Amino acid sequence: MTNPTTLSLFLSLLLLLLSCFLQVSSNGDAEILNRVKKTRLLDPDGNLQDWIITGDNRNPCNWTGITCDDNIRNGSTVTSIDLSGYNIFGGFPYGFCRIRTLININLSQNNLNGTIDSAPLSLCSKIQVLILNGNNFSGKLPEFSPEFRNLRVLELESNLFTGEIPQCYGRLISLQVLNLNVNPLSGIVPPFLGNLTELTRLDLAYISFEPSPIPSIFGNLTKLSELRLTNSNLVGEIPNSIMNLALLENLDLAMNGLTGEIPESIGRLKSVNQIELYDNRLSGKLPESIGNLTELRNLDVSQNNLTGELPVKVAALQLISFNLNDNFLTGGLPDVVALNPNLVEFKIFNNSFTGTLPKNLGRFSGISEFDVSTNKFSGELPPYLCFRRKLERIVTFNNQLSGKIPESYGGCGSLNYIRMADNKLSGEVPVRFWELPLTRLELANNNQLQGSIPPSISNARHLSQLEISGNNFSGEIPASICDLGDLRVIDLSRNRFSGSLPNCINKLKNLERLEMQENMLDGEIPSSVSSCTRLTELNLSNNRLRGRIPPELGDLPVLNYLDLSDNQLTGEIPSELLKLKLNQFNVSVNKLYGKIPYGFQQDVFRSSLLGNPNLCGPNLDPIRPCRSKPETRYILAISILCIVILTGALVCLFIKTKPLFKRKPKPVNKVIIFQRVGFTEEDIYPQLTEENIIGSGGSGLVYRVKLKSGQTLAVKKLWGGPGQKPESESVFRSEVEILGRVRHGNIVKLLMCYNGEEFRFLVYEFMENGSLGDVLHSEKELHSEKKEHRAVSTLDWTTRFSIVVGAAQGLAYLHHDSVPPIVHRDVKSNNILLDHEMKPRVADFGLAKPLKRKDNDGVSDVSTMSCVAGTYGYIAPEYGYTSKVDEKSDVYSFGVVLLELITGKRPNDSCFGENKDIVKFAMEAALCSFPSPEDGAMNQDSPTGNYRDIGKLVDPKMKLSMREYEEIEKVLDVALLCTSSFPINRPTMRKVVELLKEKKSLE
Incomplete structure (x- = not known):
């Protein structure tokens, strides 16, 4: 029998030993953490500065990001490391897994990079939670051995992992969460993931899988609460087995190519809160069984091919967001939809709904966004839409709505966006309606609204678009409109406004479009309008304006549309207007007199000058010649x-x-002049000789033509005549249609086109320094005004940077400011030409295509091309396998050009290695541009003196300062954004310009 005293002593000794062990263990964890920080991680913001071992700081449980299990008295052990969002750099810190009690690692939203190797990863086999979202890890997805039997959560979203999903992922039997969203993976959606029966969340969104169906075996994942397969290239029908997932709360299959009907069995998803099926090719009727989903709060089946009427049971659901837009739905809108107390977002635009809008819409719910545009609704606007004071956007254009605008809308202080054009509205607009804090007010076309614009419109401080054309508004334009400094568009055309234009219009510094045609305005055109330096369109035609045309209009730098016709203007046409780059010019039917300025003495302007009996000019019949x-x-x-x-x-x-052409053009030949020129086609074609050829391409030969006046031109003679070569015909038509109307300082100027029966040519401004590609990749000498020439090696970074900013501005104009938007489709360094001052011009529009712009969000429609066009090395990856092209395809190509400028190498230079282009090379080099984690410090030899060493990326011909290295690093970041594998992650060209011009580096 054991002595009680002895037993008590033994237990005390055991507790003492355990306490000592835990203390030693705690000290050991601190050593591990401290060592990993020094050798594997960089902490530029000092977030981990308390990770140091000192006399009174030896317990890591008090350190940043560390969680311990302190249930055991007098001791604690590290169980969790959470460093999310701490701006940490380096590779994967395998050493953390030497902490035996560690079960949770969260390193999301940092700058970790490199690959994750399976061998050292085996240290982490006891981990239960591994979250690495939002980093720069690359290579294949990490492999997990059978020892990872306890892994419950695996999140690798928004990294750069490639390849197929490994088979071993189907054997992680304890896995509850698998998130691989937004990675450039390949292969198909793997059916073996259907074996993970413990899964509650499966996220495989924004992954460019090969076209594949939803595996029907996913119906075995009966514990799933979330299934996200957004934009994953899914095809085929939605399998019925998915409708067995009784615990599913979020079903997101949007932005795919799914076909067939929505299964009636969808009504079995009793727990579902959100269904996202938008942007597919689903057809048939909206299943009435959706009305059984009483927990459903968000339904989006927009952008499909659904037909039939909206079932009453579905309309009666207590949805928060209800999106049916862009389908082929018909019939009336059930009144029961207005009884929903939860409704916030209601979008049913672009359908064929008929009947009246339910009167009580908004009375029982706080509707914020209401869009019923492009349907066939009639009757009056619902008077209670803003009853709960939450309405922000009301869009009802292109219907047959009638009656007055409800007085209650004028008191809706939350309303900031109104579009009611193309209806049959009438009566006076409530005064308070003009005073709302709007950004856009559109009441144009086919309405019969009346009244005047009150001076109190000045309260709408943030109004950027005022479009009320085609109504019966009258009275004078109040001077207070000049207080709206954010105005970009004013369209008051086709009304009955009188009085004069406000002299204070010069205060509208952001004004881009001013349309006041077809009114009864009188007085003179204020010369102060020349202060509106962003103005691109000015239309004052069909009024009673008098006085002279202000010469100051010629100072408007981007004006390309000027129509002053059908007025009572007098005096001569100011020669200052010749400074403008006009697509449209019209001063016809006025009382102008005198000699027509030389630049307007062309056939293209004849109709724009008629109706002024006292104008004179040569060769412009019926305009009389000057004596x-x-x-x-x-x-x-x-x-x-x-x-x-x-x-x-x-x-x-x-x-x-010796001219290449033996005879002059026949009388049927057609000449179109696009710019002010001092030559004719007869001055050009004798010089299209062999000795003047400076280049050739798929569409024809390029000549350098020097006129007797000293002017030098570039002339492209196309292969064959009209109808002889389809590709040549397409190039000719594209160049003429696009460049003939485009005016921008960074886009090459098309001066003239000649379309004859036997040959055709296009005349451009001559660019002395050729193309950017020539300058970067050849020994071409550069010409300038100050020197005869200079060596290519002196193309310094400042010049390169100036070139890319200019080229970016040219492309941004095509994408965002041209109407319709234009996608170039062949952006490359050889299509960026340089003048004598090294200013760039985007050129060669033979493959360019106009895109249609959607009304609602301003984004351009994607166009599908019959074949892949462009140049190898510059083509966006999605273009190769989908043949779909939009502005983001140009953005990718421009990103390649940025990398060319930085590296001085061609996109497919052999120095990059086998199966590797400039994008892959730059991506890997950028990820490896941090010092080795084992060094534990930044690279002191780095030219930048910073954590990133991009020296091996930079063209060795450049001698750079510290500031220039920082600028190159910024441009590199922009280039990597532009060349993202996913178009959705690429910035717009307008954003690219903004990023390039920012003084600080990208965050």
């Missing part, structure tokens, strides 16, 4: 002298050159 003033006795002598000189010049020209 010459020389005395009669000199006329004969001058005429004979001119004939002699002209005859001699022609003889000399015939002797000195």
Whole structure:
């Protein structure tokens, strides 16, 4: 029998030993954490500065990001490391897993990079939670051995992992959460994931899988509460087995290619809170069984091919967001939809709904966004839409709505966006309606609204678009409109406004479009309008304006549309207007007189000058020629002298050159002049000789033509004549249609086109320094005004940076400011030309295509091309396998150009290695541009003196300062954004310009 005293002593000794062990264990965890921090991680923001071992700081449980299990008295052990969002750099810290009690690692939203190797990862086999979202890890997905039997949560979202999902993932039998969203993975959606019966969440969204169906075995995942397969290239029908997931709360299959009908069995998802099926190809009727889903709060089946009427049971659901837009639904809108107390977002636009809108819409719920546009609704607007004071957007354009705008809308202080165009509204607009804090007010076209604009419109401080054309508004335009400094668009056309234009219009510095045609405005055009330097369109036609045309209009730098026709303007046409780059110019039907300025003495402007009996100019029948003033006795002598000189010049020209063309164009030939020029086609075609050829391409030959005036032109003669070569015809048509109307300082100017029966040519401004590709990749000498030439090696970074900013601005104009938007489809360094000052021009629009712009969000429709066009090395990856192209395809190509400028190498230079282009090379180099984790410090030899060493990426021909290295690092970040594998992650060109111009580096 054991002595009680002995037993008590033994237990005390055991507790003492355990306490000592835990203390030693705690000290050991601290050593591990401290060692990993020093050797594997960089902490530029000092978030882990308390990870140091000192006399009174040896317990890691008090350190940042560390969680311990302290249930055992006098001791604690590290169980969790959470460093999410701490801006940590480095590779995967395998050493953390030497802490035997560690079960949770969260390193999301940092800058960790490199691959994750399976061998050292085996240290972490006891881990239960591993979250690495939002980093830069690359290579294959990490493999997990059978020892990872306890892994419950695996999240690797928003990294750069490639390849297929490994088979071993189907053997992680304890896994409850698998999140691989937004990685450039390949293969198909793997059916073996259907073996993970413990899963509650499966996220495989925004992954470019090969076209594949939803595996029907996923119906075995009966514990799933969330299934996200958004934008994952799914095809085929939705399997019925998915409808067996009784615990499913979120079903997201949006942005795929799913076909067939929505299964009636969807009504079995009794727990579902959200269903996202938008942007597919689903057809048939909306299943009435959806009305059985009493927990459903968000339903989006928009952008499909659904037909039939909206079932009353579905309309009666207590949804928060209800999106049926862009389908083919018909019939009336059930009144029961207005009884929903939860309704916030209601979008049913672009359907064929008929009947009246339920009167009580908004009375029982706080509707925020209401869009019923492009349907066939009639009757009056619902008077209670803003009853709960939550309404922000009301969009009802393109219907047959009638009656007055409800007075209650004027008191809706939350309302900031109104579009009611193309209806049959009438009556006066409530005064308070004009005073709302709107950003856009559109009441245009086919309405019959009346009244005047009150001075109190100045309260709408943030109004950027005022569009009320085609109504019966009258009265004077209040001067208080000039207080709206954010105004970009003013369209008051086709009304009955009177009085004069406010002189204070010069205060509207952001104004881009001013349309006031077809009113009764009088007075003079204020010269102060020249202060509106962003103005691109000015239309004051069909009014009663008098006085002279202000010469100051010629100072508007981006004006390309000027229509002053059908007024009572007098005086001469100011020669200052020749400074403008106009797509549309019209001063017809006025009282103008005098000689037409030389630049407007062209056929293309004839109709724009008619109706001014006292204008004169040569060769513009029926406009009379101006009378010459020389005395009669000199006329004969001058005429004979001119004939002699002209005859001699022609003889000399015939002797000195051998033209490629044997005869002049026939009378049926067509010449179109797009810019002010001092030459004709007859000055050009004799010089299209072999000795003047400077280049050739798939569509024709390019010549350097120097005129007698000293002007140098670039002339592209296309292969064959009209109808002989389809690809040549397409290039000609594309260049003429696009460049003929585009005006921008960073886009090459098309001066003239000649379309003859036997040959055709296009005339451009000549760019002395050729293309950016020539300058970067050849020994071409660069010409400038100050020097005869300079060596290619002196193309310094400042010049390169200036070139890319200009080129980006040109592309941004095509994507965002051109109407319709234009996608270039062949952006490359050889299509960026450089003038004598090294200013860039985007050129070669033979493959360019216009895109249709959607009304609601301003994004361009994706166009499908019959074949892949562009240049190898610059083509966006999605273009190769989908043949779909939009602005983001150009953004990718521009990103490649940025990398060319930084590296000085061609996109497919052999120095990158086998199966590797400039994008992969730059991506890997950028990820490896941090010092080795084992060094524990930044690279002191780095030219930047920073954590990133991008020296091996930079063109060695450049000698760079510290500031220039920082600028290159910023441009590199922009380039990597532009060349993202996922179009959705690429910035717009407008954003690219903004990022390049920012003084600080990208965060």
